Amino acid sequence: CLFFGWKPEGEGTLLQDLTRQSLDIIPVMLVALDARGRITLINKRGCEILGYAEKELIGKDWFETCLPAAVRRQVRGVFDKIMRGEVEAVKYFDNPIVTKTGEERMVSWHNTVLRDDKGKPTGTLSSGLDITERKAAEERLRESEARVRAILETAVDGIITIDEHGIIESFNPAAERMFGYKAEEIVGKSVTLLMPFPYNQEHDGYIREYIETGERKVIGIGREIEAKRKDGTVFPVRLALSEVHVGEHRHFTGIIRDISEExxxxxxxxxxxxxxxxxxxxxxxxxxxxxxxxxxxxxxxxxxxxxxxxxxxxxxxxxxxxxxxxxxxxxxxxxxxxxxxxxRLPHSRPVRGRLQDLLQEVSASVAAQLQHKGVKLTVETSDDLPEVAFDRAQLKRVLLNLIRNAHEAMPKGGELRIATAQSDHAVHVRISDTGVGIPEEDKERIFDPFFTTKDFGTGLGLAVSQQVINEHGGQIHCESEVGKGTTFDIALPLNLKRPGAQK
Ligand SMILES: Nc1ncnc2c1ncn2[C@@H]1O[C@H](COP(=O)(O)OP(=O)(O)OP(=O)(O)O)[C@@H](O)[C@H]1O
Ligand SMILES: [Mg+2]
CATH class of the missing domain: 1.10.287 (Helix Hairpins)
Incomplete structure (x- = not known):
């Protein structure tokens, strides 16, 4: 071996000078040990890293001088076994060293065993790369990645990143819940999958236009738009988009909040x-x-x-x-x-009670009149319906409004059905008729005050009813088909979270 047996005091020949110089310009540390683990050679970089002068190291026991106490015995043990020919040397490994000032540094080693003519181990030659900074940077990166991941995973807002072509690169758990897609099924696909028509048509245009002109339509500006779930349902969201440059590429991060409730x-x-x-x-x-x-x-x-x-x-x-x-x-x-x-509609004062009793009372009061007009009334309520909070007088008014509307929708008679049902959070009352139905274009307006299709209607019936039900923390919905009939569904919450509620 070229290096083995090289002695610093034997300087003088050109070959030796060249060898010495080349050892000193290489950017890794080089250390040669004899069979007893004493340092026989160390280059300039090695001295720099360890903080010793060459003279201070040559001839010293490597393990005692340069290894931290914690690993000293173990490394020495392996070295001795290699020298006795019992094991092969490990080609690469990371091991710490300790400098003159006591600082530990992490070094990535590359080793060869030196042998004499008969093949007997006579020492080792190792090159070592100081990877302390790299390790620390890796550690910092790992930590920051973990932090970012924790933020993404616990965020209540959906966070989605896409590339310049609108391809989804990441999809956090809140986005999974919001859209109904698992990250693994949507990553790699186009973000237009998450948008309903016509946004999905415009989107590619937006990004392209932005890249070409720098003009911002959505980037950096929060916007309220519609989004589409996996099952095709559309819901309103607030979207804030920001742009991130990584190297040559741009990425876009979208923070999305479901604003249906709002x-x-x-x-x-x-x-x-x-x-x-x-x-x-x-x-x-x-x-x-x-x-x-x-x-x-x-x-x-x-x-x-x-x-x-x-x-x-x-x-x-x-x-x-x-x-x-x-x-x-x-x-x-x-x-x-x-x-x-x-x-003068007063605020409602809900009191917990049996809704089915009110329904019986109301239907009894209208039964005769309806029968007279050729309307068959059926009431289907369950006796073990949970109690809910309601303002008796006001809810009665709502029910009478709905019954009158149903009645008016069946001038030639028909069937009026009042039924109750229960869901997880609410008790429902459904009032169905077999009347004329509500045309699609009117459906959005029937709850508007003064909207009426009747010659002598005020158009206040449903507006007031909706107001009352809202005050109860409930909801009123309508389903209708022209020529078939209409059903109004009132949902009253099982737990009314209002200070006005009394037990
Ligand atoms: N059961 C129903 N079937 C068909 N259309 C209905 C029904 N209920 C309501 N509508 C439609 O909704 C409109 C608004 O109803 P709302 O009760 O608010 O006012 P109105 O009945 O017209 O007037 P008022 O209640 O003062 O008599 C009605 O004019 C009617 O066109
Ligand atoms: Mg009415």
Missing amino acids: ISLRSKTIQAERLAIIGKMAAKVAHEIRNPLSSISLNAELLGEELDGYQCANTREARVLLESMIHEIDRVTALTDEYLQFS
Whole structure:
């Protein structure tokens, strides 16, 4: 071997000088040990790392001088076995060393066993790469990765990263819950899978346009858009997109929040505010109309009495006109009463009780009238329905509204069914009719105040009903098919989380 037996004091020949210089310019540490583990050679880099001068090391026991106490015995044991020819040397391994100042450094070793002519081990030659910084950097990276992973995994918002082509690169657990896809089935696919029409058509355009022009439509700006679940259902989300550069490539991170609840709350608030304003207006108008109306009504009656005084035959025509006037006045009076009642709708005060009893009471009160009009009424309630909190008077009003609507939708008679059901969190009342049904284009508007398709309707029935049910923390939904009939479903929560609720 070229290096073995090289002695620093034997300098002088060109070959030796060249050898020495080449040893000193290589960027790894080189250490040769004799069979007893004493240092016979160490290059410049080795001295630098260990912090000793060459003279301080040559001839010293490597294990005692340069290894931390914790590994010294074990490494020495292996070395001795190699020297006795009992085991082969391990070609690569990572081992710590200790410097002159006592600092430990991690070194990645590459070893060969030196042998004499007969093949007997005479020592080792090892090159070592100081990997302390690399190890520490790896450790830091591992830690930061673990931290990032923990954030991604525990975040309540969906976090999705995509590349420049819109291909999904990561999908956190919240996104899995929100969209119904497992990360492994969606990673590698196009992000357009998560968008409903027409966003899915526009998306590629957005990213391309941004890359080409730098113009921001979505990047850096939170937007409310619609997203699509695996099962095809569409839900509203708030999306905040940010851009990350890694090397030459851009990646986009989307933070997504499901805002279904927020939006329904928002629309409920808007509806309630609208109703409140309408209520005030209605009260004002009704109030202003009421007084003149009652004097008109009074005068009309007086006029009737006046007519009685005239005994001539041609008062008949005048009497018919007067009666028609009185009829119209009565109708407007009834309307103003209804408006006033609406505007004075008190807050509901729910009290826990048996809903089935209220249903029986309400249906008993309308049964005769319905039967008379050719409407068959069936009531199916379960006796062991759990108790829920409701404001008796107000819920009664809601039920009567719905029954009247159903009745009005069946001018030629039909069937009206009132049934109860129970789900995980609510008790349901369903009121179904076999009436005319509600056209698709009206469905969105039936709960709007003053929306009516009836000649003499106020259009307040459902608006008020919805308001009452919302105040109960419940929901009212409608399903309808033109020509077949309509079902209104009221859900009242089993646990009312409102301070107004009383046990
Ligand atoms: N069961 C039903 N079948 C068919 N259409 C219905 C039914 N219930 C409600 N609608 C439709 O919804 C509209 C609004 O109903 P809502 O009860 O709010 O007002 P209205 O019944 O028209 O007026 P009011 O309640 O003052 O008599 C009705 O005009 C009708 O077009
Ligand atoms: Mg009505």
